[in-house]
Amino acid sequence: MLTEREVLSRQKAGVKLGQQTGQAAATLRIGVLSSFGIEMMAPFLRERFHHLGDSISLYFGPFGQITQEMLNPDSGLYRFQPDLVLAVVAAEDLLAPLLELTVSGGPEAEALLAARVDELRNGVNALLNARPGCTCYLAALSQGQIPAPNILDTVAPLRGQCAFQHFREQVRKLPAGFSRLVLIDWDWHTAGDGASQYHDDRLWYLARMRLNARGMAELSRLLARHVAAFRESAKKVIVADLDNTLWGGVVGEAGLAGITLGQDGVGRAFKDFQRALLAYRETGVLLALCSKNNPADAWEVFDRHPEMALKRNHFAAARINWTDKAQNIREMAEELNLGLDSFVFLDDNPVERDWVRSALPQVAVPELPADPAERPRFLRELELFDKIRLTGEDRLRAEAYAAQAQRAGLRAGSNSLEDFLASLEQVITIDPVDDATLGRAAQMCQRTNQFNLTTRRYTIADLERLRQNPQWELHAVAVRDRYGDNGIVGLAMLHFEGRQAEIDTLLLSCRVLGRKVEDALLSHLSQRAAARGVARLYGLYAPTAKNSQVADFYPSRGFQPAGEGRFAVDLVANFIPPAPGDPSEVSAHA
């Protein structure tokens, strides 16, 4: 809440701005309609919008005539030609007759309430239709001086507190029908301070004002905040530190069991901090990590600590290293293809904060409170991620970025391939080539160059013929991971001749290289061959200009050179088991 001094200094700054700027210089025309006297708000509005980079010109409609001004095409509001209309509605004004009732409301009271909300809706509708570029902000105040003292009112239907709640509920639903109506939920935002902080009975009786100077300043602040959100100036990425930020203590020293994180005490504050980050993620904010740590120590916490609300896959980018954090953030901005001005950096260490501030002035660096118990609220109340409404895209954004990161970038942060693969949760499916996959199999034969042992360019007709031949088996491999379905990404062809079999073709798409898919496939082929009584399995390698990366494929997997690009393994003695420690789930079908 603003102190009296802050209120006064904003007022003075606003007065100065009002003197400096003539109407001609205005970048934004704001029409203010209110159910009570509100002209004293002018300097506060000027001061706040100056911070948004706007110089404003103002029109105040006659108080108590909100809908009249909106409905009448000749009203002062329309002559003013506003870009933005602020409508301030106090329930006490709109529902005045209700408050004079001495007995419970009933049908008449309900009808009055519905009629007032309808009037508002019609007014807003007329305004937005008449002025296509105009946005309307509706502030509804229902925490006033009435009926708080009267405890009997709590249960009286549609009277007193009950009527106010009903009004609030209905007004909150209004924006659903309009893309350019934004609700400023005054009661919600000021509940923590209390209505009495924003009201002065003397001003009400002398000037029909339901807000005091602090109230005007607060309403101006809220309007500017909503306008900024409507303009989609929200930050997009939170970069968080680990030790003493996501958990208490230094994991590299205290170890997994020694860090502070959990259900009790300060550990719970760290967990709530993580939850607040997750809540932002659900609104489309991307999460990223930047920590000076050993990657293995850090990732172990994500993978193994039972109290971690945040998991690896929640992050769109990560830098766990001993490099300078500004450099790391710069890299992540490039990786995510987002400007540094959409980044927010959270770190408990004031030295790191200062460094990032000075090296990257575009990055927002909030002053995280020193006490971890104060941080969850601090994070939730940061006004950097305001959004007026969430789109489906917002909800999916973090997932989409995380998928990209997990597949490509996070691998650099994983301390082992096993960790990386485990985090992918990949499922490899191997099935005989069928009508549905024949086209894709032929396409891969034609196009695959790098991970292709023999580069035999079979056509769809060739494959169709071989598929019918009982001496041949054609296996298509599909890979799915937690981030989506990669579809058919590999092909293997087995050619049987008596007690021998030859891997005529083995190829994989670049998309799944380095994920042990080839091992799963080879294991499957050896099992198929063994099942058909094959004693000796041959692998072929035919070098090309592009496939040198697979030159050692068979020798490195226990096959012996057998001359002329052939490698052999004795299946009786050397049954090839599934790749050791392979975390992938493989489902194979003959």
Added chain:
Amino acid sequence: MRERIKNVMAELWGLPVQQIPDNASPDVLAQWDSIAHLQLLLALEMEFEVQFPSEEMGKLLSLDTLENHLAARVATA
């Protein structure tokens, strides 16, 4: 006292303090309209840490009356 009041007026209305005459009132100063009057009273309440009674607020319409009122209030405080 008089200078402190003038300073509050000058800051609030964005005027050099020399332009606040000793006979300042809504008739003499264009800035001193009804809204500005309330703003002035609220600013003076902060400056002098007093609260004006509602019945007086509409009557304190000159630098002289303001000074007299505030002097009495501050003296008894």
